[in-house]
Amino acid sequence: MTPNAIAILRRHGPGLLLVLPALAAIGFLYAYPLLRSVIFAFLDTQGGVTLAHVSRALAFYGRDILFSIGVALASLALIAVVSITIAGYLTLGATPWAVALLRWLYRWPLFIPFIVAAQTARSFLSRNGLMNSVLMELGLLSPAAAQSLLDWRGLILTFAWKQVPFVTLLLAGAMASLDRATIEAARNLGAGRLRCLLGIVLPQVRPNLLVGLILSLVVIMSVLSVPMMIVAGNPTMMTAMMAHRVTYYGDYAVANALGLFSYLLTAFAAWLYLRTTLAREVRR
Amino acid sequence: MAALELENVSIRIGQARILNDVSLQVPAGSFTCLLGPSGCGKTTLLRSVAGFAPLSAGDIRIGDRSIAGLPPERRETAMVFQSYALWPHMNVGENLAYPLKLRGVSRGERERRVAAMLERLDLAHCAKRPIGALSGGQRQRIALGRALIIDPPILLLDEPLSNLDAAIRRTLRTELRDLQRRLGITTLMVTHDQEEALSLADRIVLMRDGRIIQVADPETLYTAPADLDTARFLGVDNLVPEGGATLAFRSTQAHAGPRALHAGLRRQGRVIDSTYAGGAWRIRLAVAELELTAMGEASLAAGTPAWISVPDHALMRFDAHRDAA
Numbered sequence: 001m002t003p004n005a006i007a008i009l010r011r012h013g014p015g016l017l018l019v020l021p022a023l024a025a026i027g028f029l030y031a032y033p034l035l036r037s038v039i040f041a042f043l044d045t046q047g048g049v050t051l052a053h054v055s056r057a058l059a060f061y062g063r064d065i066l067f068s069i070g071v072a073l074a075s076l077a078l079i080a081v082v083s084i085t086i087a088g089y090l091t092l093g094a095t096p097w098a099v100a101l102l103r104w105l106y107r108w109p110l111f112i113p114f115i116v117a118a119q120t121a122r123s124f125l126s127r128n129g130l131m132n133s134v135l136m137e138l139g140l141l142s143p144a145a146a147q148s149l150l151d152w153r154g155l156i157l158t159f160a161w162k163q164v165p166f167v168t169l170l171l172a173g174a175m176a177s178l179d180r181a182t183i184e185a186a187r188n189l190g191a192g193r194l195r196c197l198l199g200i201v202l203p204q205v206r207p208n209l210l211v212g213l214i215l216s217l218v219v220i221m222s223v224l225s226v227p228m229m230i231v232a233g234n235p236t237m238m239t240a241m242m243a244h245r246v247t248y249y250g251d252y253a254v255a256n257a258l259g260l261f262s263y264l265l266t267a268f269a270a271w272l273y274l275r276t277t278l279a280r281e282v283r284r
Numbered sequence: 285m286a287a288l289e290l291e292n293v294s295i296r297i298g299q300a301r302i303l304n305d306v307s308l309q310v311p312a313g314s315f316t317c318l319l320g321p322s323g324c325g326k327t328t329l330l331r332s333v334a335g336f337a338p339l340s341a342g343d344i345r346i347g348d349r350s351i352a353g354l355p356p357e358r359r360e361t362a363m364v365f366q367s368y369a370l371w372p373h374m375n376v377g378e379n380l381a382y383p384l385k386l387r388g389v390s391r392g393e394r395e396r397r398v399a400a401m402l403e404r405l406d407l408a409h410c411a412k413r414p415i416g417a418l419s420g421g422q423r424q425r426i427a428l429g430r431a432l433i434i435d436p437p438i439l440l441l442d443e444p445l446s447n448l449d450a451a452i453r454r455t456l457r458t459e460l461r462d463l464q465r466r467l468g469i470t471t472l473m474v475t476h477d478q479e480e481a482l483s484l485a486d487r488i489v490l491m492r493d494g495r496i497i498q499v500a501d502p503e504t505l506y507t508a509p510a511d512l513d514t515a516r517f518l519g520v521d522n523l524v525p526e527g528g529a530t531l532a533f534r535s536t537q538a539h540a541g542p543r544a545l546h547a548g549l550r551r552q553g554r555v556i557d558s559t560y561a562g563g564a565w566r567i568r569l570a571v572a573e574l575e576l577t578a579m580g581e582a583s584l585a586a587g588t589p590a591w592i593s594v595p596d597h598a599l600m601r602f603d604a605h606r607d608a609a
Contacts, residue, residue: 181369185427187356188334188363189383189434199382203373 038263041256057257060241065261067235071152072220072265075159076213082164083212087171088197092183103172110165118229121158125149125230154230155237159220167212174208175201207280210273217269221262238262286345287312287470288333288438293342295328302328304494306342310438310487313468315461317481320491321517326474329491330440333472334363346437362431363440366447368423370415376426377402377411383434401429421452428460432467439464441473445480457484478518482506490514512602520600522576524549530602537598538578540567540590548596551576555590558583 044050058065086106093099109117124130127148135141149157178201186200187193202209227237238258245255286309295303303325310316318326331337333344335356344352351359370379380398389397402408405425415423424444431439444460445453461484464471475481481488482502490498490505498510509515512523515532522538524531531549544550553571560566564579569592578592 179367179369181365181367182371184334184336184356185363185365185369185430186371186382187336188359188361189430190357190360190386192355192357195386200371204371 034263037256037259040253041260043253053253053257054260057254057261060254061238061258063235064238064241065258067152068221068238069265071155071159071237072217074152075156075163075220076217078156078160079163079167079216080209080213082160083167083171084197084202084209086164086168087175088201090168090172091175091178091201092193092197094193106168107165109162110169112162114162114223115225115229117158117162118226121154121161121226122150122229125154125157150230150232152231155227158226158230159216159223162226163216163219167209167216170208170212171205174205178204207273207277210276214266214269214273218266221266286310287314287347288472289345290329290333291343291345293329293332293344294340295325295332295337296340301494302337303332306494306496308489308496308499310470310472312470314487315464315471315473315485316487316489317485318472318474318489318491319478319481320476320497322476324491325494326476326489326491327442330363330442330472330474333359333438334361334440335359360434360436361438361440362434362436363442364424364427364431364444366443368420368427368447370423370427370430372415374415375411376407376413376415376418379415379426380430380433383430387434397433401433405429419452420448421456424448424456425459428463432463432469437470439469439471441471443474443476446475446477453480460484490517492517507597508600515600515602522578522594524551524574524576528603532600532602533594533598535566535577536579538576538592538594540565540569540578540580540584540592541582542584542588542590544591545593547593548599549592549594551592552589553592555584555586555588557586 041053042049042051044052086102090099090103093102112120122129125148126132127146129148131149132141132146136143136146148154182204183196183200186196191199221237222239224239224243227240228243231237231240238261242255242258245251245258288308288310290306290308293303293306294301306325306329308329318329320326328337332339333351335351335354339352342352343350346360351361371382374382377398380401381394384394384397398411399408402411405428407422407425407429410418410422410426415426418426424447428444441460445456448456457480473481473484482505485502488498488500488502488505489496490500490510492513497514498505500508505514506518509518509520512530512532520532520534522533522535533549539545539547540555544552551569551571553569553574553576556568556570556575558565558567558580560583561579564581565583567578567580567584567590569576569578569590571592576592578594580590584590
């Protein structure tokens with residue numbers, strides 16, 4: 001080794017050594033499988049390039065893809081509305097005991113695994129489930145009108161139930177770190193609490209909300225247990241169809257092609273996020 | 285007539301009494317300063333008027349309307365914060381327009397009033413700028429404009445100048461005073477800076493330990509503080525016991541030199557040291573068991589005998605029982 005090379009190694013060696021494990025983990029456990037699955041979505045058995053898997057995936061599962069997108073967007077909308085409401089109340093609420101209680105309560109679903117959440121949702125939302133029983137006991141629902149919510153509605157409710165605490169946590173943290181005086185100035189100059197939430201607080205924490213929603217989208221697009229347990233037939237979420245394709249047919253190619261649509265969806269969301277936050281940075 | 289009136293206001297947080305039975309009348313059009321050491325309750329008093337510190341007892345009225353039970357947004361007081369509290373997601377013009385928007389003012393009227401306010405603040409070129417591009421002084425001017433744009437009956441200022449450097453603070457102080465005089469708006473300002481209070485206010489409310497100690501015009505407060513602690517807070521740094529009373533005076537109003545002057549109080553002592561204080565020397569003297577400070581035209585060597593002379597008008601007398609209280 002030349003003295004020069006040794007000097008470079010001395011200077012950068014420790015840093016390189018520290019970064020290496022993380023880099024290797026990302027490379028082998030994430031980047032490589034991702035790249036492999038994308039490539040295999042376009043390869044036929046002879047190793048030639050083909051669009052057959054993608055078109056098969058579209059032909060067989062086009063409805064499921066649209067269903068997944070619809071459920072994901074509706075879940076995100078519900079998550080956003082509920083999280084903003086809870087975090088807003090935690091920040092602007094005027095009743096100390098109610099704020100304390102809510103702060104203590106809202107995190108619980110974070111610690112419950114998806115499979116348990118799905119199981120709970122099943123027994124809560126089914127035709128003879130807890131929700132309908134309670135509604136019937138209260139005389140708010142006639143037994144004849146009782147229906148099962150174990151379809152897209154069940155999916156949306158379960159996803160929201162699981163992800164609301166997470167997004168609320170991010171949002172409430174961001175709201176708590178705002179300069180309190182900006183909120184007080186708005187109230188002082190005539191904004192009620194709702195106006196203040198929508199006009200002053202929310203615009204300042206919008207990047208945090210977007211991060212929470214995008215991470216939730218990734219979760220929704222990857223959780224298998226919830227669609228498996230809640231939705232019986234078709235259409236269902238892409239994750240369930242991918243698992244089906246792999247476990248029953250050993251057909252990794254079409255599963256990979258389906259996965260491609262998941263990546264595209266999350267990548268699109270990430271791009272939207274980057275675009276809006278970058279625009280904000282430039283404006284400042 | 286009082287534009288703002290506080291009646292037996294008490295604020296308790298847990299066991300701590302922040303404000304203790306405070307009553308105050310703020311005359312219409314006056315510039316009133318709440319002055320006191322930190323922790324005396326002056327900021328809490330201001331925040332209670334704005335509705336951010338709930339009262340444990342008492343009432344607050346603007347004119348003859350009680351506002352104690354109203355939420356902040358319905359009190360029609362306009363507050364300027366120490367941290368400016370401009371909304372970072374809006375540009376300068378939007379910050380000024382938002383209070384008008386909240387009041388349902390039409391777009392055209394909003395634009396007209398924002399432009400007029402920017403003109404008045406001498407910041408007409410800044411309308412489209414983001415808040416981050418403004419200097420501290422510009423930010424505080426915009427914050428002031430945002431408060432004034434709604435023509436509030438009461439302007440509340442919470443240490444508005446204390447985050448600015450000395451030169452800008454002096455300029456803004458003058459601007460603030462001029463603006464307040466021109467608009468004739470009743471103003472209540474919190475400050476811990478006595479120089480600021482003395483030069484801005486036409487009435488000063490001196491507070492300590494959650495109580496009002498003295499309400500007076502600046503000159504009266506400066507020359508006749510209510511008690512010894514107040515005097516000390518206002519820069520009275522020499523105390524001479526005499527009989528049952530205490531004579532007090534400021535170093536800046538006392539003279540030190542080799543000869544005594546014709547004065548109300550004369551004492552001889554020995555020089556401890558002399559330090560230059562710009563234009564004059566600050567001389568410390570040991571007088572019997574006391575240590576006194578006065579100003580002299582020339583430096584005096586340590587250990588030399590010297591006289592300290594205080595003119596009558598600079599002497600304040602505090603009775604012992606009042607000091608104890």
